[in-house]
Amino acid sequence: MIETEQTIAIDAAIEGVWNYVQDMRGWASLMPGMREFSVLDADRSRWTLKIGIGGLIRTVNVLVHVDRWDEPERVDFSYKLEGDPVAGGGSYVASRKSALETEITLKVRVEGSGPMAPMWEAMGKPLLPRLAKSFAEQLKVEIEQAMTRSPPQAAHVTGTSSAFGGIGRMFKNFWRAMGGAA
Secondary structure, three states, rough: EEEEEEEEOOOHHHHHHHHOOOOOOHHHHHHOOOEEEEEOOOOOOEEEEEEEEEOEEEEEEEEEEEEEEEEEEEEEEEEEOOOOOOEEEEEEEEEEOOOOOEEEEEEEEEEEEEHHHHHHHHHHHHHHHHHHHHHHHHHHHHHHHHOOOOOOOOOEEEEEOOOOOOOOOOOHHHHHHHHHHO
């Protein structure tokens, strides 16, 4: 198992940050390699990503489940790749630092199983924190920009936008860093 935690300050009120993160279209718009996103119900979504692993480029489905909603401070989630021995979970925790500043902490845990798990963990352990930091920084930029413009248009998105699942981008970047481009 590998895990990381990233904390970043966002120049926006906690309510504005929540409005962005609860809308899955915003998260989906951040993801290169996103092919399709659909909300299955209020707590479950499916992310279809085209990823590269070494010389192999393939499409994966990530099932994300929101385990706990605690507006506007917390979301706990779990995920599983369909057809691959990878699962995990994490959380989004926000706290009001001032009327116009919010601190968010993103935690992510990746758990592989099977004979390749030790290799993926050894390769991923130093990369996951850097990828999470990059993701948190991009999320900050997107949220701050969203405070001054209309919501971004996402890749092909179906269903409603009430689930949390930004972990998909981190998967994309993780797999790309493991040796392939998507």
